[in-house]
Amino acid sequence: MSYGIKLYDYWRSSAAWRVRIGLALKGLPWESVPVHLVRGGGEQHGAAYREVNPLGLVPTLLHGERRITQSLAILEYLDETFPEHPQLLPADARGRSRVRALALTLAADTHPVHNLRVQRYLKEQAGLDDAAVSAFVQHWIRLGFAAFEQLLAESTETGSYCHGDHPTLADCVMVPAVYAARRFGADIDACANVLRIHDHCMAQEAFQATQPSRHPDAE
Secondary structure: OOOOOEEEOOOOOOOHHHHHHHHOOOOOOOOEEEOOOOOOHHHOOHHHHHHOOOOOOOEEEOOOOOEEEEEHHHHHHHHHHOOOOOOOOOOOOOHHHHHHHHHHHHOOOOOOHHHHHHHHHHOOOOOOHHHHHHHHHHHHHHHHHHHHHHHOOOOOOOOOOOOOOOOHHHHHHHHHHHHHHOOOOOOOOOHHHOOOHHHHHHHHHHHHHHHHHHOOOOO
16 A cells, blocks of 8 residues: 655664654655765755755655654654554553653754764864864763663663563664764763663664665665
């Protein structure tokens, strides 16, 4: 069955990978529309993509005539639009609030501080060299993961996944964040729960099949 879903994404984008995981967990087919964030100065800056997403960021999801930006908003839209498919948020209010808080710890408080456009600004406008930018990125990733690990460690609701024994929005965010941490050389080896859950997730097809190296536009 075709659901008419298009996803504008970039193979190495953590935010885009979150949505690919969510789509795969829910068993929803989609068409990938790659937006290369580096080639030619970045395709996201072109007029064509700015008409799709005025902020020039990925991902953007098109579903029929609906256009949704922001990865977490997309994932919640998919949950509400396709409730008959596996849910990414728990049924109870307490569980939903915990999963959202976990997801936002990395997606809102950690990732935006070190994403590509911030790094470019630090180099091109603030005049920092590569070593200084790397130290900046690693600092904020370590700080975010330390908090995330504490949230996992102190809760009895942590299971084989971030919340219980079924993948949720929090896992969709955490796994790409670990990928980013390793890519940028941030040491998160002390985050035992994070790494345990990450490895469990990566043994599942939805996480394996959507990883950056298997994206059709991967370099």
